[in-house]
Amino acid sequence: MRAESRKEEIINAASILFKEKGYSAVTMRDLAKAMGIKAASLYNHIQSKQEILATIIIDLAEMFTNGMNQIVNSDENTIQKLEKIIDLHIDVTLRNADGLASLNNDWMHLEEENLQYFEKMRQEYEENFRDIVKKGVARNEIKSFNIEIIVFSTLSTLRTLYLWYPKQRNIEAEMLKHDMVSVLLKGIV
Amino acid sequence: MRAESRKEEIINAASILFKEKGYSAVTMRDLAKAMGIKAASLYNHIQSKQEILATIIIDLAEMFTNGMNQIVNSDENTIQKLEKIIDLHIDVTLRNADGLASLNNDWMHLEEENLQYFEKMRQEYEENFRDIVKKGVARNEIKSFNIEIIVFSTLSTLRTLYLWYPKQRNIEAEMLKHDMVSVLLKGIV
DNA sequence: GTAAGAAACTAACAATTGTTAGTTTTGTTT
DNA sequence: AAACAAAACTAACAATTGTTAGTTTCTTAC
Numbered sequence: 001m002r003a004e005s006r007k008e009e010i011i012n013a014a015s016i017l018f019k020e021k022g023y024s025a026v027t028m029r030d031l032a033k034a035m036g037i038k039a040a041s042l043y044n045h046i047q048s049k050q051e052i053l054a055t056i057i058i059d060l061a062e063m064f065t066n067g068m069n070q071i072v073n074s075d076e077n078t079i080q081k082l083e084k085i086i087d088l089h090i091d092v093t094l095r096n097a098d099g100l101a102s103l104n105n106d107w108m109h110l111e112e113e114n115l116q117y118f119e120k121m122r123q124e125y126e127e128n129f130r131d132i133v134k135k136g137v138a139r140n141e142i143k144s145f146n147i148e149i150i151v152f153s154t155l156s157t158l159r160t161l162y163l164w165y166p167k168q169r170n171i172e173a174e175m176l177k178h179d180m181v182s183v184l185l186k187g188i189v
Numbered sequence: 190m191r192a193e194s195r196k197e198e199i200i201n202a203a204s205i206l207f208k209e210k211g212y213s214a215v216t217m218r219d220l221a222k223a224m225g226i227k228a229a230s231l232y233n234h235i236q237s238k239q240e241i242l243a244t245i246i247i248d249l250a251e252m253f254t255n256g257m258n259q260i261v262n263s264d265e266n267t268i269q270k271l272e273k274i275i276d277l278h279i280d281v282t283l284r285n286a287d288g289l290a291s292l293n294n295d296w297m298h299l300e301e302e303n304l305q306y307f308e309k310m311r312q313e314y315e316e317n318f319r320d321i322v323k324k325g326v327a328r329n330e331i332k333s334f335n336i337e338i339i340v341f342s343t344l345s346t347l348r349t350l351y352l353w354y355p356k357q358r359n360i361e362a363e364m365l366k367h368d369m370v371s372v373l374l375k376g377i378v
Numbered sequence: 379g380t381a382a383g384a385a386a387c388t389a390a391c392a393a394t395t396g397t398t399a400g401t402t403t404t405g406t407t408t
Numbered sequence: 409a410a411a412c413a414a415a416a417c418t419a420a421c422a423a424t425t426g427t428t429a430g431t432t433t434c435t436t437a438c
Contacts, residue, residue: 006415021297024213028396040397041416049396105294108210143376145368148357153372156349157342164341171335179334183342187332187376195385217426229427230386238426 007045010035012098014052019101023053023109054114056099057107061121063092068128078136082154083181085129089158090177093165100162129155154184196234199224201287203241208290212242212298243303245288246296250310252281257317267325271343272370274318278347279366282354289351318344343373 004012013034017026028049032039046052067088071081093100107118130151136142142150157180165176193201202223206215217238221228235241256277260270282289296307319340325331331339346369354365 022211022213022294024211025298027394029394037415038417040399040418043397044415105211109214143371145372146360146364148360149365149368149372152349152353153346153369156346156353160341160345160349164345168337171337175335176338179338180342182332183334183338183376185376187372187374216424218424226385227387229388229429232427233385 010042010045011052011055015056015096015098015102018053018056018106019098023102023106050111053102053106054110056102057110057118058114060092060096060099060103061118063095064088064125065121067092068125072128072132078132078139078141079185081132082136082185085132086158086180086184087177089161090165090173090180093161094173097162097166104159104162126151126155157184199231199234200241200244204245204285204287204291207242207245207295208287212291212295239300242291242295243299245291246299246307247303249281249285249288249292250307252284253277253314254310256281257314261317261321267321267328267330268374270321271325271374274321275347275369275373276366278350279354279362279369282350283362286351286355289348293348293351315340315344346373 010031014026014031017030017034028039028042032042035042068085071084071088074081074084076084107115107122110118130147133142133147133150137144137147165171168176199220203215203220206219206223217228217231221231224231257274260273260277263270263273265273296311297304299307319336322331322336322339326333326336354360357365
């Protein structure tokens with residue numbers, strides 16, 4: 001396992017604090033205390049509080065974007081693509097559940113270019129998702145409910161995984177993937 | 190339509206700002222500007238910033254608690270109860286979508302008694318939900334996937350409605366209820 | 379038109395914020 | 409042991425925060 005750089009340690013500590021109280025409510029003194037140093041010392045490793053937030057969010061958003069691009073460019077059927085999207089969310093959640101809190105709740109505190117970049121990625125992600133569902137309905141692979149409702153309902157669950165999965169001690173990733181596919185696609189009744 | 194008191198106007202304006210930036214990032218001067226007055230003038234109507242947050246969140250949490258208690262104490266079957274829970278979330282969302290942002294994202298900034306009261310209500314709500322699903326599985330009204338996954342998945346979608354529904358111009362409440370029941374209970378495949 | 383309450387205002391406060399400058403300590407390499 | 413970089417420190421800053429005190433203005437009822 002690669003040794004973490006001091007900067008990475010700070011970003012990980014920040015992810016946890018941001019998850020607990022949100023970006024705006026966490027002060028640099030809070031973060032320093034969590035690291036066992038003084039606030040001014042943080043600036044030997046990072047440029048600003050904003051840089052921390054941007055690093056957390058943009059890295060994660062790019063993971064989703066890259067994952068979705070691979071899925072879109074594959075020649076699988078709709079159900080297989082949806083299964084891969086579920087896999088993608090579970091994988092990213094397992095890798096960085098703390099950071100996903102910032103992506104979901106604090107993206108609006110990004111500044112200028114990073115905010116625009118993030119919003120563009122998010123919009124394209126949702127459009128790719130919607131197109132997959134739309135084609136699925138057109139090909140009768142998916143029931144023809146309102147498309148927006150299907151997209152919203154599925155995406156809500158996947159986006160909120162970060163809040164829930166870390167609390168579950170006895171659910172394996174494979175079991176989660178399997179049951180999640182079933183629940184989201186085939187229903188519970 | 191009943192005339193809004195000045196205090197209610199302030200709380201509604203605060204709900205919108207809290208939704209956009211979160212409780213911690215909204216200053217009393219931001220709120221005053223949105224009301225067209227100076228920050229100090231707010232204190233003729235409210236006691237503190239914290240009181241505003243507590244009012245928004247506790248009122249909504251009590252709506253959910255009361256709604257859930259009615260459902261639990263009814264003698265309907267599992268599917269009917271789940272449908273009523275979906276109805277409840279849609280109704281509360283339609284009534285106060287802005288406030289739900291605070292309930293979902295800023296509850297941890299409540300202080301002392303209100304924080305405890307909220308956490309108690311939330312925990313009981315989730316337990317009631319879980320019990321309904323559990324009974325449904327035991328009676329073979331619901332497929333026997335992992336219960337936690339079913340509860341999490343359904344609740345995630347319902348809790349996130351506030352983010353999504355206000356943006357939909359051409360979805361009627363009745364149509365939303367119908368398709369949401371179908372998607373969540375019967376699946377999309 | 380005056381009394382009274384509601385609702386706005388100005389001015390200021392003490393505390394906290396992110397950040398910088400300059401200095402000292404720690405740890406490693408020669 | 410000397411040299412050097414990494415990483416910590418102290419002290420302070422200008423701006424912003426929620427809130428209070430005291431005062432003025434607006435609205436309504438008699």
